[in-house]
Amino acid sequence: MPAKLKTAIVGATGYSGLELARLLLRHPHLETPLMLRRTEGGDESPHNGFANNGSINLAEIFPVLSGNGGYPIQPFSWAALQQQNVELLFLATPHDTSRALVPEAIAQGIRVIDLSGAWRLKQAQHRAVYGFQDTDSLTAAELTEKAVYGLPELNCDRIPNATLVANPGCYATSVILALAPLLSAEVVDRERGIISDSKSGVSGAGKEPTSRTHFVSVADNFSAYSVFSHRHVGEIIEQLKLDANQFIFTPHLLPIPRGILSTVYVYLNREMKPAEVEACFRDFYHGKRWVRVFATPQLPQIQFSLHTNYCDLGFCLAEDGRRLVLVSCVDNLLKGAAGQAVQNMNLMYGWNEEEGLQ
Amino acid sequence: MPAKLKTAIVGATGYSGLELARLLLRHPHLETPLMLRRTEGGDESPHNGFANNGSINLAEIFPVLSGNGGYPIQPFSWAALQQQNVELLFLATPHDTSRALVPEAIAQGIRVIDLSGAWRLKQAQHRAVYGFQDTDSLTAAELTEKAVYGLPELNCDRIPNATLVANPGCYATSVILALAPLLSAEVVDRERGIISDSKSGVSGAGKEPTSRTHFVSVADNFSAYSVFSHRHVGEIIEQLKLDANQFIFTPHLLPIPRGILSTVYVYLNREMKPAEVEACFRDFYHGKRWVRVFATPQLPQIQFSLHTNYCDLGFCLAEDGRRLVLVSCVDNLLKGAAGQAVQNMNLMYGWNEEEGLQ
Amino acid sequence: MPAKLKTAIVGATGYSGLELARLLLRHPHLETPLMLRRTEGGDESPHNGFANNGSINLAEIFPVLSGNGGYPIQPFSWAALQQQNVELLFLATPHDTSRALVPEAIAQGIRVIDLSGAWRLKQAQHRAVYGFQDTDSLTAAELTEKAVYGLPELNCDRIPNATLVANPGCYATSVILALAPLLSAEVVDRERGIISDSKSGVSGAGKEPTSRTHFVSVADNFSAYSVFSHRHVGEIIEQLKLDANQFIFTPHLLPIPRGILSTVYVYLNREMKPAEVEACFRDFYHGKRWVRVFATPQLPQIQFSLHTNYCDLGFCLAEDGRRLVLVSCVDNLLKGAAGQAVQNMNLMYGWNEEEGLQ
C-alpha cells in the first residue's frame, strides 16, 4: 500500500477554502492536510475576528466542523511546508498572494494547484484586469507559460504532468463546458456572436462583508454587474479561442448562497435536429465522470448540481434548427472551485477522477 | 366636482387582482369598486378554502387588508354590474374567463381592461398558444381587432378611446419597453438577432400551489423554463414587428416573491457612443412618467422598482460600440399588471397618468 | 388653511431613516422636510461611499427614490435648522449622536422625536447597557426625566405636549403591546414568569455590513443572539413594571429583510375562556387605529403587517384556560420605528392618528 500524499492548503478560511479543506480531510489517498494562513495581505480579514498570529481552529470560524477535535491552522511559513514534506500545495488565496507564493513553491519542488486567477491567463491584455505586469519577473513569465489551465474535461492530457495547475474560475467553468462541444464540432456561427447570460449565488462574491453582500441588499433582489468587464471573460476567450468582439458575458447576482446557472446563446451554422445536438454533447463528454448531459427537453436547475462536483448541461433548440439555448449549472464552490481542484489532483496523481468527490 | 367613476373587478383573489383591488380602493377618482368572483371555472381555486357561493371577504384571504371593516366579494352576475351602473370592468381572471365575459360586457356598453392574455394578440398563430379558435365567433374576431394593446408608453394615442384594453403581459412589458427606442431609431442590426434573457419572481406563476411553486422547489434554486414556447413571445413579436426567427426569449424563475429583470441583447448596425444610446432612450421616453432611464454605467436592479409602477431601463455598451446589453426591471404585479391597468384607466378617463400610483 | 409644519430629519441614509423620509415626504401637513447628515461620528458610514462633506442625494443611496428630481441631504448644522425655522426634528441616528444633539435642540425650542435608544430609559441600571453616565450633565438628567416614551397606545395623554419623544424600540413595541392589556387587567400570574421569544428580519441589525449580516451567514439560517442582554429589555421592564427576574427576552435573526414576530408566553392567575381574553384585548385597544386584534384561532403572520403601521395581535389559550400564547407582529421599520414616529408627530400636532400612514 503506497504512502499517502502530503498536502497543504493556504486560505481555508474562505468559502472555497472551507470546501476544499472538507474534501481533502476525507480524501482516501491523503494524509491530514497541513492548513496554513497568511498573516498579512493574505487570506485573513479583520472581520474574521482572530488575532494575526498563532494557531487558530477552523472549527471556530465554521462551527459546522466542530465536534471532531479541531482543525488547527498555522501561520504560513516555508519551514512548516518543508518540515512536513509537503508535495502538493493548494492555494485558496487572493490572486496577489498566489502570485507571490507560487514561484518559491515551484522552486522548492512543490507542485501547486492555485484556485485564484493568478495563473490562468496567457495573454497580457487579459492579465491586465488583475493588474499584473508583464515584466513582473522572468520567473513569472516562465510560470505563466508553464501553468496548465485545470479544466479536466478539456486538458486531461496535460494536467497529469503539470507542476502548476491554474484552477478555472467558477463562471468560466460553466461557460466553457457548455460551449466546447459545439465549437469543437464547428457548428457554431461565430459571426453572429455568442452570449453567456450567467447568474451566481452570493458565495461567489467572497466572504468579505460589503454593502453589496449585505442580506438586505441581496434578498428579494437580482442584478447584473461587471458587464463587459468581468475577470473571467479572458479565460473563456483564451480557452475557446473566441473573438473578443463576438462574445458577451453578463454576470448577475442571485439571492441564493451558492450555485451558478449560465444561459448560453449560440446560432448554428447549419440546421440541426435536437438529437444531433444532444449527440454532439454526449460524444464530446463520453466517459467524463463529472459532466451530465440532460436529454432535451429537460434542463438543468441550480438545485440539481448543488453540493456535487457535476457540471450539468442541457439545451433547447428552436424549430428553425438554428437558434440554440444552452443551460449549464455548477456548484460554484465545488465544480467551480474546490471540487475541480480535487479532480485535478486526482489526475495529477493517477487516481480515479471521482476519488474523494462522491 | 365630477361624479366618481363606477368600476368593478373580477378576480381580486389572485396576486395581480389583490394589487389591483388595493390600487382601486385608494384611487381618488373612483367609487369603492364592486368586487366580484366567478363561482365556476373562474378565479376560484379549491385551495382558497371558501365555499362556492355567497359573499366572501377579501381580508379573509389576504389578512393584510383586515382592520378596515372588510371588502366583500360577491358572486359574479351581470345584474350586479347593472345595478351599480358599472362603467369600467377590470378582469384579473384566467384568459378563458376573460374570453367568455368580454363580449357581453362590451355589448352592454361597459368598457373593459383585461389583465389576461385573451385579447392581446392579433395574429392567429400567436393566439394558438392559448388554444383560441379563430372561428370562436364573429364577435371574438371583431373584438380581437378592436382591442388596444395597453402599453401606455407606446399606445397613448389609442388607449384614451379604447373600449377594450388588453393589458400587456409582465415579461412583455419589460422587453418591449427596453427595445422600442432602439428599434424605433432603426439602429438595431436585426439580422444578428435579438435575445431577451428574462427572470421573474414566483408571483408571476400565479397563486395555484404546484410542485413548481413549492417553497422547497424554488428556494436556493434558479431555472429556465418554457424556452421558445412562452406565451408572451407573441406579444413581443407583434408589438415590435420582429421576425420570429430573429428573436429568442428565455424566461427563468427567481427565488423571490416578485419583480422582473430582463437582460436584453442587441447588436447595433452602426458604431455608437454611450451618450448616443442614452439620448435615444431619453428622447423616446421624454415626458413618460413611469419610465426611468438610468445614466450609464448604473444599472437597474429588481429592488429599485419593487412596489412602484416604474419600468427602469439601463444599458451597457461594449467598447466596440456595437454590442449592447439592456437591463429592464418592472414589478410584475404593478407595471407588469395592476399598476399598468390603472395607468391605462387614467388615460381612458383623461386623468393624470400618475393618479393613484404614487 | 394652516401653514404646513417645518421638519428636519437627521440620518435618512439608514434603513429606518429612509422609511421616515418617505413618510414625511408624502405627509399632507408637512413642508418638504430638511434632510441633514452628520459628517463625523454620525449617520455616515464609510461603506456608503460618499465624501464627508457637501450635499448628497438620497436617491443615489436608494435608487428606488430616483426619477423625481432628487432629495438633497445637507451636512448638519444648527444654522440650517434655524434658517428653515424647523419646529420638529427627527433623529434617526445612533444613540450617541442623539445624546449629543438633543440638549441643544431642546434649548433652541425645537421639539424632537428621537428614534434611537438614547432617551427611552428612566432607570440608571438600564441605561448602563448604552454606556451613558448618570452624571452626563444636569441637562441630560433633566431631559431623561422629561422625555416621553412614544408608544401612542399607552401614552396618548402625555405625547401631545411632549417636547422630547423617545420613539420605542422595534422589539419593545411588539412585546409591550402584546402584554399591556393582560397586565393592566391583572390576570397574569407574574410569579410564574413572562417570556418573549422574538424574531426579527435583518434590517433591524442596521445597514453596516458585518460578517453577521452577510447574505451567506443569514440565508438558510436562523439563530438566537443577545440572550439576557439585549438593549430593549430595559424598555420593556420599565414600561410594563415587570420584575427583571421574572422576564426572559430572546431575540432571534430571521432570514428575511424586515418584520418582527414575538411569541409571548404568560400564565393566567385564573382560568379564562378565549372569549374573555379576546375581550380584554379588544377593550384595551378600542379606538386604537394602529392595533389589530385577531379573532382566535387566527394568528398574525409577519407578511400581514409588512409595509403597514399596524401592530397585529393574536393569541391561543390552552384547554386548561391558564397557559396563554400571544403572537405579536410589527414591521420593524414602520410601527417599530418610522411609522410610529409619524404617529407620535400626529399626536403632538393634534392631527388624525392615521395621517400620512395609510
Next chain:
Amino acid sequence: MPAKLKTAIVGATGYSGLELARLLLRHPHLETPLMLRRTEGGDESPHNGFANNGSINLAEIFPVLSGNGGYPIQPFSWAALQQQNVELLFLATPHDTSRALVPEAIAQGIRVIDLSGAWRLKQAQHRAVYGFQDTDSLTAAELTEKAVYGLPELNCDRIPNATLVANPGCYATSVILALAPLLSAEVVDRERGIISDSKSGVSGAGKEPTSRTHFVSVADNFSAYSVFSHRHVGEIIEQLKLDANQFIFTPHLLPIPRGILSTVYVYLNREMKPAEVEACFRDFYHGKRWVRVFATPQLPQIQFSLHTNYCDLGFCLAEDGRRLVLVSCVDNLLKGAAGQAVQNMNLMYGWNEEEGLQ
C-alpha cells in the same frame, strides 16, 4: 467478511425518503436497498406526475441523483420483499400506511424502522390526534407496546433488540434532547412550566403543494401554527414524563428549506452556575457521537447542523442562576428523520453509530 444486509424502503419519493435512500445507497454494510412505492393511498401524490403502476426512477423525481444509471422504484408487494430476502424495512410513509404495513411485516419476521408517527405513542389520548382507534386490532395494541422509541441517546439499551423502531419526530428530537439532561438531573422546577418555542424549515411540512407551502406564502414571512395541538407534543410528554399542563410547545414555519431550531425555556429549582449546567449536558451526552454540546456563551445556529446528523445543544443562563434558555438545532431530514433512522439501524445491527453518516 459478513454478508451485507438486505433492506427495503417504502416512500423514497418524499423529502425524508430521498435523504434516507441517499444514506442507504452509500452505507458500507448494506446491499443496494430495494425501493418500493405504494400505488394507492400511500407515498404517491398526483403532483409527482407519474403513473400509478410500473417502475419509476428516483432520479426522474430528484434529478440531483441522475448520472449514475438510475434508481428504480418498484410498486410495493410482499412478494418483492420476500424474493429479495429483505431483513429490514424502512417506512418513510404517511402514518396510515405505516399502520397498515407494519403488522404484516413483523409477522413475516422483517424488522421495521418506521419514520412516521404511527407507532411512537403509548398513551391512547396522544394517539387520538392521529385518529387511531385503541381497538384497531389486538396486533396493533401489541405492536404499540412492543415498539421502541428510536432516540438512540436515550434508548440505546432497547434499540439493539427491537423488532419495530418508531423513529422520533423531528421537532420531538430537538426538544427531548435539549431537556433530557436537566430533567434527569432533577434540577428543573417543573411547577413553573417548560416551554419550547420551535422553528422549522418548510421541508418539515412535506412535499405536497398547498397554499401554505407556496413560495409566495413562505418567503419574507414567519408564522406560528398548531399551537397546543401539534402531533409531536404527545411524544415529548411521554418520553420526558412531563405533566401536559406544565408544557407548552409552539411550532413556527421558517422561510428556509430545512433545519429546526428549538428555543427551550426552563426554570431551575436551585441556583446554578453556567459551568454546572454545561457539565450536566457534557456528562449526560458523554460518548454520544451525534450530540454536540456548545460551550457557553456560543449558541448553535441552524446552519451549523445542516446536512449533518448532529443535534447541537447550547444554553444561556441568567445572572440569577435560575432562568435558563436552551437552544437545540437539528437538520429535520437527518437527525430529525433519515439520519436518525440510519443511526438506529447501526445500533440494531451492532455497527458503529457513525457508520454511513459522516
